[in-house]
Amino acid sequence: MVAQVSEIATQVVARSGLNATEVNIDSTLGDLSLWECSVDVSQPGRIVAQIFKEHSLLPGVILTDKGQLAGMISRRRFLEQLSRPYGLEVFIRREIRVLNRLANQKVGDHLSPGHLIFSGETPIVEAAVQSLERPPEKLYEPVVIECSTHRYCLLDIHQLLLAQSKIHELTTQLLRENTQAHLIQTEKLASLGQMVAGLAHEIRNPVNTLWGNVKFLKTYSQDLLDLVDAYKKESGEDPEAIEDLKEDIDFEYLENDLPELIDSMQESAERLNQLVGGMRNFSHMGENHAQLANLHECLDSTLLILRNKLKYGINLVKNYGELPLVECYSGQLSQVFMNLLTNAIDALNEREQSEQWQPEITITTEWLAEADESEWVKIQIADNGVGIPAEIQERIFETFFTTKPVGKGTGLGLAISHQIVTEKHKGELKLRSQPGSGTTFEIWLPISQSSSPD
Template sequence: MTEANLQQLEQRNAELEKTIEQLKGAIAQKDTKVEEIAGELERLQGHMIQMEKMAMLGQMVSGISHDINNPINFIYGNLPYVEEHIDDLFRVLEVYQSVCPENSEEIEDILDEVELDYVLDDLPRIVNSMKVGADRIRSLVLTLRNFYRLDEPQMKAANLEEGIDNTLVLLNNRYKQNITVVKEFEELPEVECYINQLNQVFMNLLSNAIDVLLDESSQEEATEDRPKKKREIAIVTKRLDESSVSIAITDNGAGIPSELEERIFEPFFTTKPMGVGTGLGLSISRQIIEQTHHGRLYCHSTLGEGSTFTIELPISQPQAG
């Protein structure tokens, strides 16, 4: 074999080695991509399961709230009659005591045993507590029925502020002791929408704001020099013009770094710990607002001051065609 042939063979081997290295790199990149896709598919599968659970939960809650509504209405409707009958019995006792001031020994014994004065004083308070409790249950049942109403085939005009209030009622137990909610509601017209989907957006945004403030509150220690910061969520509704309205939800938390603010609406992106969030709440919310309702959902955040998520919606949806 001549020297020229050897050089040619060496050159060919070098080219083959280079090609092999390139192929190895390409395979490694594809393996990485496959792993990423597999991870996304796994997260998507988990989200689909969660969505199915939420759909089933919505149907279950809707059915249960309907079943509870009838007996609670029966109780609530009969409480005024109970109150009226108690008042009548009190009047009878008063007349009896005035007409027959002297009681027999047997009557005195039973009066001492039942502590009539205490019963007369306590019974109205018990009935009033029952009225307050029944009213609270009726309010919660109505809220659940409105919030978890089943999907309707067509958009309908709805009161957005009522949807926000319903959401706050359901979240009340999470924020009532640690967070102040300030509402600045401008009188708005009813907006053409799927209100159950907008309720889902309100729930996502308000839940995120509560999570941020509660997490910061648990980590922050109050001192004499630096008292604990008052946690607050402000909800402001406005009519922007003749054809659109806005809802702004602001928390006074630590804010979002600019590099993360650009990514918060990406599917599967989350700043929450593993297992706490799916990273799909804001992505789905933006899809509901922008694709389904032809509006806008955006965020403005300042480090150290807080974050504002703003929803802009048309009052009437554009006609297809």
């Protein structure tokens, strides 16, 4: 909205916009209330004096020379020149160009007016920073805004600083809320880790009992079947009552199915035992000290937990090399593996299915020796999913940055993973991705934490 205020020798227009206290984090200079007032430098000083007299809030006027921008003179600078001895008599009738030239010479600016000129699309915070970097004598001068091509407005520095202060307040509040959310999420993960560890411990004893006793059950059942078979061979034909009972219980089917049933129970008990072991390994979130760990066991424990997600048509390839035991926080690394593998599964699910494409995740491990004789292990987790757009790859490890819909992503997984690898383990987490072809994450870890560089 543009409202005409008055018209004397020139037009003064107040361009309505957001109040400084109504801005948001993404607001630009063009969103603020601006003043539009220009005077040709050939006009006498009394014109500017009259404009300032009639418009007490006007911070300055734009100076033009034959329609081209020639500079700006602020209310403060103009009145300062007129208040000098004989200033009123000297400048009131002379051209504005004379007063402007002398005013700029006073601040050592005789070659160029040097006023700040911003586009209307400039973020408020960026403009405020540049404004505050000006010399002290120009610190409170209004700034020039290019509202459109060859059309300029003025912004009172007071309004700019108020808006910047409001944005700082909003940013601080958002950071506080995000930090609180991060702390809550971290606390939940720690509590979950403790709960899973306790639950796994409680489940492990009965699971071990089942797993151990099913072996005896298999032996005992086979012995009983062998005994029944021996009785049959010795006694010949079974009595009629025995034959009736065998028919009632379908003994022939029972004899064939019982060993298979016990084998299935043994396999399930073994899987349950592995799952509980994997949960215990994965839940070591609160280690106070780095300990030697088998990274292949950490990976397999994580894959075991993700088994339900991986079984739907995803081909898993494990290229495990020979790895030494690595000094690390195994529970935290398991969390990294979980985050990267979950992202890989999501990327595969997002890609459009086709007959020529088979969803695949490849895990590769390697033991490396650098030129400086330091030893590292490298873990690659690669998928052939949708890939990550090039324009956001640099932001992928930023806290709270996510491309997932609201409610499906917190923006913490990769940020926490990066922190665990780089800060906790003094390693590196690298990304390679080709949109449409897939993504590879590389985890580089020093074998020994004590010998790794700070």
